[in-house]
Amino acid sequence: MAIVAEVLLKSESLPLVKLAQSLPNDEITLTQAVSLEDSRQLFMLSVPADAREAFDAAASDQPEVLDVLSVGQTPDGWFYQVIIDESSGLFDPQEIEEMEGVLMEATITGDGWLERKVFADYDALSSLRDRCQVAGVQFELINIASNPENPDERAQFGLTDRQYEAMAIAFSLGYYETPRAASTADVADELDISAPSVSDLLRRAERQLISQTLGLRNRLTVQAAQ
Numbered sequence: 001m002a003i004v005a006e007v008l009l010k011s012e013s014l015p016l017v018k019l020a021q022s023l024p025n026d027e028i029t030l031t032q033a034v035s036l037e038d039s040r041q042l043f044m045l046s047v048p049a050d051a052r053e054a055f056d057a058a059a060s061d062q063p064e065v066l067d068v069l070s071v072g073q074t075p076d077g078w079f080y081q082v083i084i085d086e087s088s089g090l091f092d093p094q095e096i097e098e099m100e101g102v103l104m105e106a107t108i109t110g111d112g113w114l115e116r117k118v119f120a121d122y123d124a125l126s127s128l129r130d131r132c133q134v135a136g137v138q139f140e141l142i143n144i145a146s147n148p149e150n151p152d153e154r155a156q157f158g159l160t161d162r163q164y165e166a167m168a169i170a171f172s173l174g175y176y177e178t179p180r181a182a183s184t185a186d187v188a189d190e191l192d193i194s195a196p197s198v199s200d201l202l203r204r205a206e207r208q209l210i211s212q213t214l215g216l217r218n219r220l221t222v223q224a225a226q
Contacts, residue, residue, distance in 0.1 A: 003119050003144055004104070007128070010112035010138040015064060015086050016043070021110035022058040023051040030106040030113075040066065041086050045108075048077040055080070112138070129172065133181075141172040163205035166191060170202060 012018060020028045025048055032044040047055045059068045059082065067083040107114045119125045125141075132139040159167065169190045174181025188198040 006142040008140040026110040028108040043082045045080045166201040
């Protein structure tokens with residue numbers, strides 16, 4: 001089942017993050033990314049009107065930026081075509097689309113990249129997290145939706161908000177990896193609660209997910225009625 005995930009990737013080493021830091025609003029909107037030859041990538045970007053002057057002044061000073069072309073004004077600001085050298089390969093659009101997901105939209109801030117992407121399944125989402133871990137990029141899962149046509153509809157699968165939060169944090173830390181990359185204590189630190197409380201939250205959440213996935217609750221109800 002396809003899912004939509006909103007993830008925050010935090011690192012100053014990510015493309016154009018330092019450029020975003022120089023803007024008044026600390027933000028650049030990425031609308032399209034295309035792979036070129038020799039580790040080059042073409043980004044279609046937009047910045048607010050009041051950030052144009054700062055963007056023009058700072059863009060050419062970024063070592064990763066090879067070329068900048070102002071395309072024109074949009075209702076929300078200014079549109080640019082930027083070619084960068086991204087030799088790390090972390091954001092190769094073609095490879096990521098094939099392996100991990102399709103980018104719907106992204107916002108580049110002074111902290112990192114806030115992305116919304118469509119993934120084929122949870123394994124594909126895990127692949128992105130693993131890639132980030134290898135590259136030393138902090139991965140934070142913000143939200144998951146089960147309906148790509150309505151990505152604002154969060155997929156809680158019957159979980160309470162607290163259970164959902166606990167599972168999301170556990171997943172982002174690698175708690176469900178084999179071998180585990182995080183302990184219940186690690187998850188507890190993020191939630192600011194005790195480890196036994198985290199274990200209880202996750203156990204109840206896992207039971208609810210299994211029930212939703214396998215339909216055991218409905219099956220048991222039918223059997224009891226018989």
